[in-house]
Amino acid sequence: MKFTIKHEIKHRMRIHAEGRPMTYAQADTLLYVLRNERQVTFVKVYERTGDAVIEYVGERSDMIALLRGFQYDRAEVPTGVIENSGRELNAAYQEKLMGKVVLRYAVKWLLPHPVRACMITLKSLKYIKQGLMTLLKHRIEVPVLDATAIGVSVLRNDMDTASSIMFLLGIGELLEEWTHKKSVDDLARSMSLNVQKVWIKQDNNEVLISAKDVREGDQVMVHMGNVIPFDGNVVAGDAMVNQASLTGESVPVRRTKEATVYAGTVVEEGELTIQVKKAGGTSRFEKIVAMIEESEKLKSGLESRAEHLADRLVPYSLGGTILTYLLTGNVTRALSILMVDFSCALKLAMPISVLSAIREASLHDVMVKGGKYLEAIADADTIVFDKTGTLTKAKPTVVDVVSFNGDDPDELLRIAACLEEHFPHSMAKAVVSAAKKKHLLHEEMHTKVEYIVAHGISTMIGEKHAVIGSAHFVFEDEKCTIPAAKQETFDHLPAHYSHLYLALDHELAAVICIEDPLREEAGAVVNSLRKAGFSKIVMMTGDSERTAAAVAKKVGVDEYYSEVLPEDKASFVEKEKALGRKVVMIGDGINDSPALSAADAGIAISDGAEIAREIADITVGADDLYQIVTLKALSDALMKRIHRNYRVIVGFNTMLILLGVGSVIQPTTSALLHNSSTLVIGLQSMQNLLD
Numbered sequence: 001m002k003f004t005i006k007h008e009i010k011h012r013m014r015i016h017a018e019g020r021p022m023t024y025a026q027a028d029t030l031l032y033v034l035r036n037e038r039q040v041t042f043v044k045v046y047e048r049t050g051d052a053v054i055e056y057v058g059e060r061s062d063m064i065a066l067l068r069g070f071q072y073d074r075a076e077v078p079t080g081v082i083e084n085s086g087r088e089l090n091a092a093y094q095e096k097l098m099g100k101v102v103l104r105y106a107v108k109w110l111l112p113h114p115v116r117a118c119m120i121t122l123k124s125l126k127y128i129k130q131g132l133m134t135l136l137k138h139r140i141e142v143p144v145l146d147a148t149a150i151g152v153s154v155l156r157n158d159m160d161t162a163s164s165i166m167f168l169l170g171i172g173e174l175l176e177e178w179t180h181k182k183s184v185d186d187l188a189r190s191m192s193l194n195v196q197k198v199w200i201k202q203d204n205n206e207v208l209i210s211a212k213d214v215r216e217g218d219q220v221m222v223h224m225g226n227v228i229p230f231d232g233n234v235v236a237g238d239a240m241v242n243q244a245s246l247t248g249e250s251v252p253v254r255r256t257k258e259a260t261v262y263a264g265t266v267v268e269e270g271e272l273t274i275q276v277k278k279a280g281g282t283s284r285f286e287k288i289v290a291m292i293e294e295s296e297k298l299k300s301g302l303e304s305r306a307e308h309l310a311d312r313l314v315p316y317s318l319g320g321t322i323l324t325y326l327l328t329g330n331v332t333r334a335l336s337i338l339m340v341d342f343s344c345a346l347k348l349a350m351p352i353s354v355l356s357a358i359r360e361a362s363l364h365d366v367m368v369k370g371g372k373y374l375e376a377i378a379d380a381d382t383i384v385f386d387k388t389g390t391l392t393k394a395k396p397t398v399v400d401v402v403s404f405n406g407d408d409p410d411e412l413l414r415i416a417a418c419l420e421e422h423f424p425h426s427m428a429k430a431v432v433s434a435a436k437k438k439h440l441l442h443e444e445m446h447t448k449v450e451y452i453v454a455h456g457i458s459t460m461i462g463e464k465h466a467v468i469g470s471a472h473f474v475f476e477d478e479k480c481t482i483p484a485a486k487q488e489t490f491d492h493l494p495a496h497y498s499h500l501y502l503a504l505d506h507e508l509a510a511v512i513c514i515e516d517p518l519r520e521e522a523g524a525v526v527n528s529l530r531k532a533g534f535s536k537i538v539m540m541t542g543d544s545e546r547t548a549a550a551v552a553k554k555v556g557v558d559e560y561y562s563e564v565l566p567e568d569k570a571s572f573v574e575k576e577k578a579l580g581r582k583v584v585m586i587g588d589g590i591n592d593s594p595a596l597s598a599a600d601a602g603i604a605i606s607d608g609a610e611i612a613r614e615i616a617d618i619t620v621g622a623d624d625l626y627q628i629v630t631l632k633a634l635s636d637a638l639m640k641r642i643h644r645n646y647r648v649i650v651g652f653n654t655m656l657i658l659l660g661v662g663s664v665i666q667p668t669t670s671a672l673l674h675n676s677s678t679l680v681i682g683l684q685s686m687q688n689l690l691d
Contacts, residue, residue: 001070012055015067022050026072028085033075037066047087078212086182093178100174104167113159120159123166124150140315142343148318149338149671156331161668165339168675172348175682182359198229201273208421216276223271225423225590225611227264232274234259239270242614266611268593309346317341324661335667336660345649345678350642353685357638360688364630365606365621373617376601377635379582383534384573384595386587387541387548388498388516389426389608391555391625396426396516398434399497404486405509412510414440416502419457419468426588426608427500430514456501464504470542472563474501474508482508495546522555525625532632536581540564540572542591570594586628588612603628630690637689645681652677 002018017030027047034043034054039062042055056063107116131147134140146169153162199206201219211229214220219235222228228241240252243265252268255261261274317337325334354371361368368374385391401409401416417435420428450458456469458478467478474480480503482490490511493499497513519525526537539560541548548562561572569585573595576583585592585599588608596602596616604616613619620627653674660670 001067001072003067003070006051011057012053013063014051014053017050017052022047024085024088024091025082028082028087029072029075029077030070031085032077032081033070034066039063039066047091089182090178093174093182096174097171097178100167100170104163108163116163117157117159120163120166121154124154124162127151127166127169139311140318141311142314142341142347145314145317145338145341145343148321149335152335152338153667156335158668161339161671164668165671165675168672168679169344172344172675172678172682175348175352175679175686199223214276216278218276220274220276221271222267222274223423224267224269225609227266227611227614228261228272228274230263230274230276231278232261232276234261235273235275237270237272239272240268241272242266242268242611264614266614268611309342311343313342313346317343320657330663332667333661333663336665336670337657339667339671340653340656340660340674342649342653344675345645345653345681348678348682349645349649349685352682353638353641353645356686357634357689360690361631361634363688364627364634365623366627366631366634367606367619368631369617373601374635374638376582377584377618377632378639380584380600381534382536382538382576382581383529383584384538384540384569384576384586384599385557386569386585386589386592387539387543387551389588390586390605391522391539391551392516392518395433396430396498396514398430398512399515400494400513402489402493402511402513403509404483404489404511405504405507407509409510410438410440412502413438413512415461415466416468416500416510416512419459419466423457426516427498427514431500431512461504465506466502466504468500468502471499471501474503478503478506480506480508498543498547518551518554519625521625525629526555526557528626528629529632532629532636534584534632536576538572540569540595566591566594570598573598603631634689641685641689645685648681649677 003015004018005013006016007014017026022030022045024047027045030052031043031045034040034045034052037056039056039058040054041057043052045052054063107119111119127143127150128147130143131145131151134143146165150162150165153159153165197208198211198214199208199221200214201207201221206221214230220230220232222239224239234255234257236257238254238256241255241261242252243262255272261272317340321334321338324337325331328334354374357374358368358371361374388396398413401413403409403412405412413431413435417432417440420431456467456473458465458467460466467474467480480501486508490508493511494513498516500512500514501508502510502512530537536559537557539548539552539555539557541551541560541562542564543551543562545562548560552560561568564572569587569592573583573585577598577600583599584601584603585595586603586605587593587596588605590609590611592604593609593611593615596604596612601618602616603618603620604612605622606613606619607622618631620631656665656670656674659665660667665673
């Protein structure tokens with residue numbers, strides 16, 4: 001690929017792609033490749049001009065080498081990135097907007113008045129029809145007001161006023177449609193699947209392969225706690241599937257042989273073998289878009305109240321118009337009220353504010369599934385943290401394997417990795433990662449694996465019964481014992497590590513010591529959240545009292561609870577809500593899912609368990625807990641913007657009505673100022689809330 005450098009300063013260059021005009025797909029491909037290069041800190045691609053602006057760190061020669069080696073057809077871009085990028089959508093709406101403006105002034109300046117009057121009259125019929133249809137449904141809402149204002153202007157032969165009202169209404173509708181569609185698409189992309197690897201069945205064995213290598217007809221195995229990666233039919237297994245992300249159902253549904261399952265739903269209990277209907281581009285994206293557009297999830301309470309208030313104000317505007325005419329006999333004064341209504345601005349500004357806030361959150365690596373969750377964050381006074389993978393780093397590491405049965409520690413680690421690789425928990429990932437670093441091959445050696453949430457794993461390896469998990473699970477539930485000669489070793493295990501216990505035939509075989517360091521920013525984030533308005537900050541963990549107390553003291557939470565089960569976390573959230581508190585829950589594992597679902601707003605860590613991400617209302621990146629502070633600031637700023645919009649809309653439009661009734665300004669001026677202010681408020685509502 002040949003590029004020309006058009007402009008350059010240190011660590012920043014503007015390049016131009018030579019050859020044919022750049023397509024939307026090519027622009028998105030170039031953007032994806034450059035954005036995923038470590039040395040690139042910022043990139044923007046302009047498909048119309050074929051240019052790209054790149055900011056980078058490191059050597060200029062490395063950047064040049066990267067560009068020289070780039071080829072559109074060789075670039076590997078995940079399925080869905082180009083198809084759902086939104087670039088073509090933005091270009092289409094920009095052209096529509098420019099087309100409306102150009103057409104408006106071309107008609108006004110080039111056509112004679114009689115022809116223009118006929119066009120305006122014909123165009124007004126659309127709005128008058130909408131108003132009449134609304135009346136026939138026994139409703140007095142915004143279309144009635146618009147139809148009356150346009151109809152009266154046409155009857156008075158005030159074509160300029162009628163034309164201005166219709167033009168501004170059209171621009172407002174286009175801006176709202178554009179912002180809504182873009183925000184919904186952004187949200188749907190954030191909720192779309194990002195499955196990299198899947199287990200498929202080959203010759204009665206499970207084989208881990210790349211998701212992009214799966215073909216129609218392949219049999220994919222989905223274990224408990226994992227997301228279903230493709231639409232398909234169940235050919236084996238029995239499971240409870242959470243379909244909330246697609247259907248909104250809060251209760252999992254049972255799926256057995258011959259049942260249909262959909263990409264993006266999650267196996268809560270059991271496991272399934274699924275025959276893939278369609279690989280690659282499933283209908284998941286379209287389903288999510290449809291769900292979001294039909295669902296009330298996007299609407300915050302303030303947004304819904306704004307819509308209801310807008311409709312309730314319409315009869316008063318019509319009544320005020322009639323009353324003013326009856327009292328004064330002055331049509332101009334009466335029209336001054338008719339030309340101004342509160343509903344347009346309320347109905348335009350509030351949804352745009354919410355959707356723009358959701359879009360802005362995604363820029364900070366925070367994915368929000370609906371406006372009401374931003375409102376919940378703003379109102380919340382209690383926040384509950386899970387410990388492992390949330391307050392601690394998302395990537396715990398194995399530091400030692402202590403053998404209790406005389407076997408080689410590496411062999412015991414290999415067995416542990418074979419059991420743990422099927423399950424989405426940070427501790428399990430640590431074991432699998434440690435085995436991988438040591439190049440320990442852990443092909444399937446066990447029969448069907450049973451996973452007990454928040455406890456551990458049970459299976460058979462040949463003739464041996466194998467379990468791995470917490471001390472409570474291994475020693476109390478499974479009644480495993482410690483070899484008599486190893487009791488002293490067990491008593492002196494390092495206390496500052498988390499421990500994972502592996503037992504074979506009911507006797508302890510190994511203890512895997514895992515380091516789970518606290519996030520550096522955890523204490524500062526807790527302090528920032530307290531300053532931001534959270535009066536009660538709680539930590540809950542399944543770890544021992546000793547470990548929990550040490551972490552709680554370091555991060556500075558108000559309360560902590562140790563050795564808790566998933567139902568304990570959910571019960572705590574419900575209890576706090578019953579006391580009138582607004583509760584936010586943050587977690588990353590399967591065991592956090594009930595509490596995430598019970599909270600007013602559930603926040604999942606992005607690289608945690610898939611079921612946690614699906615059930616949660618909000619997902620934050622795993623790299624930095626400060627994103628939660630950013631989310632709180634964004635939510636507070638959104639509520640302030642909505643309240644400010646209320647005040648501005650009511651105040652400004654009331655002033656216009658009073659000036660019109662007092663004959664200070666003409667109806668045409670009232671209409672122009674009203675519609676212009678509506679557009680200004682709408683455009684301001686699209687701006688970022690945070691610096």
